[in-house]
Amino acid sequence: MNDYGGDLSKRWYIVFYALNPDTGKLEMGKRQWCPAKLKTVTARRNWGKLRCQQINHLLTGGYVFDFTPAKPANPDPVTTSLVNNQLSKPATLLDAMERFVTLRERTHRNRTHQTNAGTVARWKQFCAHLKETMGLDLSLKALEPPTTAEINAFSDYIIQARACSNRTRNNLIADLRTLTNGLAERGWLPENCFPKWTRLVEDPSRIHDVYTPEQQRTLTEWLQANDHRLYFLTQFVYYGFLRPIELTRLRVRDVDLANNQIKIHRSDAKGGRKSVGYEVIVINHQLQVAIDKMQLHLAQPNDYVFGKDLLTCDVSILRNRVSERHAKALKGAELYNGELTLYGWKHTGVCNAYRAGADIMWIQKQLRHASLDDTQIYLRSLGLTPPERIRVEW
Template sequence: MWQFRGNKNQITPGEKSAYPYKKARLADTGDDLTKRWFVVYYAWSEAKEKLVRKRVEVKGDTLEARLKEAKDIIKEVNKLLKAGMVTDVLSDEPAEPEPEKYESIQGLLRATIYFLDVKKTSLKANSHKTYRSSVKLFQTYLKDHNLGMIRLDRFTAVQAFGYMDYVSTKLRLSNKSYNKHLGVLETLFNFYLYRQQIRINPFVGIKPLPERPGKHTAFSPDQISRIKGACELIGDHQLWLFLNFLHYTLARPQSELRLLRVGDILEKTIRIDSENAKNNRTMHVLIPPPLERLIQHHRLRDYPASHYVFTIEGIPGEKPAYEKYFYNQHRRILTLLKLTDKAYDLYGWKHTGVIALYKATKDVKLIQRQCRHSSLDQTDKYLRDLGLFLDEDQLSGVPSL
């Protein structure tokens, strides 16, 4: 447990510490990323009355990332040591537990780093990438405004509003990006709120900004017919099968459908595994008759259950298609048909499927289950964003003047 022990005159950063120490440095690793990297330094121990060796592990997937991380840690540790920080403090008060790996850092900046480190084990790669991007922007702001070293519990709502004002006015990010940043920071402070290290989340009172509907455009019946014909012309039957799965299951193309396995195709439903699902929950969607006919035509259930349904070979196999494979195949068809508007993409097939399902059934509860929405409000908003209404004939009886 670290604590500041100044002399009678308060020590400020830049002045000589009242306690001896040895500056932080990166231990020699030979730039080998297979080894664990540490920043090491020596600080005064009150209990042992001597300098003791301490270290902080450096994380990063690339050489550049680790060197930058090490540089940041060294800078912060040296600042703390210079300000009079000691370890093994003699005190009658019980020390508050801190994460062992970051015991030397109590500031807000280090709290953000620890948050990302923990979240990396539970988030999917794309989600962690989003978190990392938002947190990095926040870290830059903290450094530029000399807020990185303040205690986590002393970051106020006023400062939180100031940061979000900076995001909207200085960075001029879209409302959608603004809301993503806000969501990540709410999650960051909730992380420490649930661990009882802070009493209030300073971002909780900030409201999201209104968002425009997404730019993914649904396909018209004529466009669907032309795309089907083009797939048949070039012999890309798997692409047409993939688009049908998108249309009927309303699954996400990259993270869910691309990683679908044969064993997930059950008798009446398709299982979306929690490892791939955005909400981290295993759920099922119904198989409508047109999709069932395609499943039987391609004899998908005859393949080994562990095989991926969609591969670059065109039939189920042991290795799934790479992430951009169907995007590229689809873009090739759209280019061939001169549908070059970027609003037309794979995700548009999900919108196309939702519109078709709504017009065929008018059953919002069914759409909620098939979309795997957590609430009807979410489904209602989705339908309205697509230009659909719960009752198109509701105003038909309004009399004319």
């Protein structure tokens, strides 16, 4: 097995030789490549040991490999299909949207792809509804932008037939416009062809409430006594203004202690693209204390900071498992009310930092907002009115 001296940046493989019955000579068999999902030296060597045993068992048992020269490879059907998708123009609007969503899957983060795919699925349901109730098959609509009447009918369907909220309706139509603009970029539709539409008033929601000082103290004490790993995670959310979903993707190598910063790859961030670099978060003193206690310097660079069971390891954890664990902590601390959440630690950290006198431009950079206006809108949504300050300990 070629392990390149334990270098994990290279692709390890096993090479072996078998007797060619036609020539009576030993000839090299097909290389056995180590799976890329194995990220540690131990895991790769364990795989290599087991695979070598299997190959040796076959060879000693008289297994003969096919040494017939390979025929010239046919054109890759996947590549051919992609080229055809690029050059051929779809026949219908629905076909164009489905094809566009598939093409964006590898260039946009998974959450964005799921949102786009969900929007197209709702549009297909709408087409089926029209066909069933009116005999109009909108799925056969030619490749042209939706009309104002069709968008209004879609809006009515989402609210009346599907019983969705105004917010859901607004998000679906906004995403339809995004897809339509993407079709225009490919030359399949004219520019700025999506009809004008009006956003409906959205009901205010009370999710991710900010913790009061007493609630924060009570839950922190409970976590320190009962769930240290979840306590460390809340410190990242509270002091780093990190979203829980970003923490489930954070690797040890992204915690740059030498430069006192955390790198969040934009493919893992809200609205990020896979092709764009990374965003940076400053590690303050309080967060540094938590990181030191976690002893991340002893972990492998590719390990998840918060992996399975919130341990630092090479197996990731689902975002929902983290929220469920935090909900149990709230119940254990007798604070569960359906409004306090894991995400609420981020809002609480921002509020306390602002009231403690943190510069609004620093808050903007730490939140990774594109503009100061975004930060001011965010602060106002939390009940903070710049530049009023209330000095508190952060």
